[in-house]
Amino acid sequence: MDFEFSPKWLAVLFVVAGFVIVFMLMGGSLTQLFSAGIQENVLVQIREGDTCIVEASDGVPRSINNCPYQQGDNITISYKQGFPSLEGHQSSQ
Incomplete structure (x- = not known):
């Protein structure tokens, strides 16, 4: 065949x-x-315009567009280890 x-x-x-x-x-x-996402409390390290940068324990910097937080705010992020995008974020306070 x-x-x-x-x-x-x-x-x-x-x-x-x-x-x-x-x-x-x-x-x-x-x-x-x-894999399931990881949730972690992090500080907003940089805020430039309406974009914030956070870094989780895996060392990958991640950005939040239209960021409602201020530099130094403690927030909870959801992400997959090694991937640069966030699955979600919310204020920890």
């Missing part, structure tokens, strides 16, 4: 393979991608 991939299936295969390769090169693993 002779089996050939259609151009559509080859495109899908290359996209999936590309995603896996890029993800591995960035040091990620699929367990990190689907």
Whole structure:
């Protein structure tokens, strides 16, 4: 039986393979991608305009756009370790 991939299936295969390769090169693993988020209390380290910068214990700086906090505020953030985006944030006070 002779089996050939259609151009559509080859495109899908290359996209999936590309995603896996890029993800591995960035040091990620699929367990990190689907793991539960971490909640942590942090201080707002920098506020510039309407953007705040916080840094969790994993050492990755994360930004909050349209930030309602002031520099030095204690807030609770939710994130996935090693990923630069925040899942959520709220005031700890």
